[in-house]
Amino acid sequence: MKINWFPGHMKKALREMKSMMSNVDIVLYVLDARAPLSSVNPSLNNLARDKKILFVINKLDLADENRVKVLTQKFKMQNSDCVCLTSTMSGASKIVKNKILLLSKDKIEKFKAKGIKTTIRVIVVGVPNSGKSTLINNLCGKAKTLTGNKPGVTKGMQWLNIGDNIEICDTPGTLYPNLSDQNVAKKLAFIGSIKDQIIDCVELSSELIEILLQKYPLLFEERYKGAKSLDEIAKIRGYVLSGGEMDIDRTANAVLDDFRKGRIGRITLD
Numbered sequence: 001m002k003i004n005w006f007p008g009h010m011k012k013a014l015r016e017m018k019s020m021m022s023n024v025d026i027v028l029y030v031l032d033a034r035a036p037l038s039s040v041n042p043s044l045n046n047l048a049r050d051k052k053i054l055f056v057i058n059k060l061d062l063a064d065e066n067r068v069k070v071l072t073q074k075f076k077m078q079n080s081d082c083v084c085l086t087s088t089m090s091g092a093s094k095i096v097k098n099k100i101l102l103l104s105k106d107k108i109e110k111f112k113a114k115g116i117k118t119t120i121r122v123i124v125v126g127v128p129n130s131g132k133s134t135l136i137n138n139l140c141g142k143a144k145t146l147t148g149n150k151p152g153v154t155k156g157m158q159w160l161n162i163g164d165n166i167e168i169c170d171t172p173g174t175l176y177p178n179l180s181d182q183n184v185a186k187k188l189a190f191i192g193s194i195k196d197q198i199i200d201c202v203e204l205s206s207e208l209i210e211i212l213l214q215k216y217p218l219l220f221e222e223r224y225k226g227a228k229s230l231d232e233i234a235k236i237r238g239y240v241l242s243g244g245e246m247d248i249d250r251t252a253n254a255v256l257d258d259f260r261k262g263r264i265g266r267i268t269l270d
């Protein structure tokens with residue numbers, strides 16, 4: 001199975017985002033804590049290269065905190081900052097706002113000296129399903145954008161006022177034309193950044209099982225009572241088709257769903 005997903009709407013979104021960049025002060029780059037390195041998108045890096053970047057490593061509640069802490073160091077570079085958080089929790093908003101104000105301190109003070117209150121414009125980018133819209137809703141204090149646990153929920157772009165003279169823009173999740181590293185592509189598929197319909201779920205699920213058995217054997221064993229393959233999991237779950245055969249499709253989807261909802265445990269694959 002070769003995974004690649006770069007539909008026309010992503011190409012269009014990247015083009016639109018590029019044309020907006022001259023009006024943007026900060027790029028808020030949302031990564032998934034279950035695969036922070038794999039959810040970096042070269043096309044977005046390219047877009048953000050002259051901007052201040054605030055990396056938000058999101059979905060910390062689903063991830064392996066120790067591993068995330070190590071990976072966070074990779075995102076602390078000049079002109080950028082990095083925070084790890086859970087967008088669905090109320091404290092997230094304050095953390096992000098403070099970081100935005102800190103990163104734009106120079107601009108705010110420059111205008112203040114002239115007696116002008118300036119607006120800070122923040123564009124929120126990231127691969128599909130990383131939690132961009134959820135974070136924005138949290139920053140707004142109410143549901144202003146549509147969210148959903150699958151890629152492709154956000155379609156258009158809109159500027160929203162989040163107070164403290166900060167305006168923020170949601171964008172559709174974007175990938176890049178060629179997912180040449182298939183290990184990265186698989187991780188993006190595991191975390192739900194790639195449309196499930198274009199993937200062979202049995203193959204994907206089998207690969208996830210192999211990786212989890214290697215990286216998190218104890219969590220896996222506990223969840224599936226020692227079962228180590230789709231067949232064995234189907235057996236203990238009693239997922240049987242009418243002819244008596246194991247229902248492998250159902251089992252594959254159940255394992256992917258368990259992982260995505262954090263039911264196997266807190267896991268980071270990078």
Ligand SMILES: Nc1nc2c(ncn2[C@@H]2O[C@H](COP(=O)(O)OP(=O)(O)O)[C@@H](O)[C@H]2O)c(=O)[nH]1
Nearest residue numbers: 059086087088129130131132133134147148149
């Ligand atoms: N557990 C958990 N789920 C989250 C978090 N942030 C977002 N989500 C969920 O992830 C899914 C995708 O979120 P959404 O904001 O639509 O992602 P977007 O495609 O990047 O805009 C939704 O089901 C959210 O509820 C988080 O910090 N923790």
Ligand SMILES: [Mg+2]
Nearest residue numbers: 132133153154
């Ligand atoms: Mg969205």
